[in-house]
Amino acid sequence: MQCRADRSVAGGPTAISAIFQTQGLGATKRPRFDRNPPLCDHSPPRKGQGLRGSHYASLKPLYLNGSSRMLVTILPAFTDNYIFALNLCNGVAVVDPGDASVVARHLQEVGGQLRAILITHHHPDHIGGMARLSTQWPAARRIGPVDSRITGLTEWVHDGEEVVLDDDCVLRVMATPGHTRSHIVYLGKDQVFCGDVLFSLGCGRNFEGDAAQMLSSLEKLAALPDSTRVYCAHEYTLANARFASKLDPNNADLRQRVADIHDLRQRGLPSIPTNIGSERRCNPFLRCDDPSIWAAANRYAEEILPNRTAVFATLRAWKSAL
Ligand code: FE
Ligand code: ZN
Numbered sequence: 001m002q003c004r005a006d007r008s009v010a011g012g013p014t015a016i017s018a019i020f021q022t023q024g025l026g027a028t029k030r031p032r033f034d035r036n037p038p039l040c041d042h043s044p045p046r047k048g049q050g051l052r053g054s055h056y057a058s059l060k061p062l063y064l065n066g067s068s069r070m071l072v073t074i075l076p077a078f079t080d081n082y083i084f085a086l087n088l089c090n091g092v093a094v095v096d097p098g099d100a101s102v103v104a105r106h107l108q109e110v111g112g113q114l115r116a117i118l119i120t121h122h123h124p125d126h127i128g129g130m131a132r133l134s135t136q137w138p139a140a141r142r143i144g145p146v147d148s149r150i151t152g153l154t155e156w157v158h159d160g161e162e163v164v165l166d167d168d169c170v171l172r173v174m175a176t177p178g179h180t181r182s183h184i185v186y187l188g189k190d191q192v193f194c195g196d197v198l199f200s201l202g203c204g205r206n207f208e209g210d211a212a213q214m215l216s217s218l219e220k221l222a223a224l225p226d227s228t229r230v231y232c233a234h235e236y237t238l239a240n241a242r243f244a245s246k247l248d249p250n251n252a253d254l255r256q257r258v259a260d261i262h263d264l265r266q267r268g269l270p271s272i273p274t275n276i277g278s279e280r281r282c283n284p285f286l287r288c289d290d291p292s293i294w295a296a297a298n299r300y301a302e303e304i305l306p307n308r309t310a311v312f313a314t315l316r317a318w319k320s321a322l
Pocket of ligand 2: 196
């Protein structure tokens with residue numbers, strides 16, 4: 001299936017010391033969503049699970065302060081997408097602006113200039129806002145992978161190259177094919193903006209390329225330091241948690257993680273960012289070598305699977321069939 005799929009609070013961005021802040025939204029300030037949002041992994045969120053509705057109504061953009069000096073604001077879009085706004089010394093960069101109106105509202109609220117757009121892959125829920133934003137901010141850099149399906153870029157980046165946004169924000173490009181053939185992620189000092197490759201407790205669909213390629217991309221991410229914050233582009237975590245729990249019911253780390261996720265979501269907060277250490281302990285797609293995960297895949301496939309690539313392919317097919 002084709003993927004149909006800081007603001008400065010009072011005192012300025014440097015005054016933000018809390019991990020995040022939320023604030024109620026009045027009806028007139030409620031963000032606008034498009035109908036028919038894209039889906040980049042699987043089934044649509046169940047009622048109350050997505051960002052629409054009461055969870056979202058109490059959600060303002062979230063201000064996250066990493067251990068590096070880069071501040072990341074999470075901007076919900078559509079039903080379950082996240083756009084990430086990076087606070088630069090002279091403005092804002094955004095990752096995967098599927099919806100221009102979400103970014104425009106953020107820029108208006110912070111009074112900031114859009115300096116750069118970073119694209120991970122060509123799907124409309126990730127690039128859909130770029131044309132409008134580049135009309136409004138023609139000087140903004142538009143950076144992404146080489147792929148003719150992404151129009152309007154001003155800079156094309158490749159595996160291993162660096163994107164220097166300012167002195168405190170230098171991102172390294174890593175090629176992560178498998179969701180799409182040209183998918184890339186952007187690595188900061190202690191964070192990764194990973195589009196639709198790795199999700200919290202899950203992974204993206206394997207649209208282009210084979211399972212070995214997708215698994216290789218996931219394993220490159222899994223090899224990052226445990227503390228690396230993972231900014232994935234969708235809020236799929238509760239559905240992923242149900243699948244992971246079914247495969248791995250005796251995983252104590254997973255049980256704790258699921259409890260934490262329920263708590264976050266009940267408070268209207270994103271489950272993002274997650275981190276690599278937690279994903280290595282809890283995400284079944286990063287644990288294909290684990291005997292219990294392997295056994296569950298064998299049961300689903302009704303055969304003894306020969307290697308972890310076959311386990312991964314089976315899990316991905318199983319998840320997609322739900
Ligand atoms: Fe997506
Ligand atoms: Zn996608």
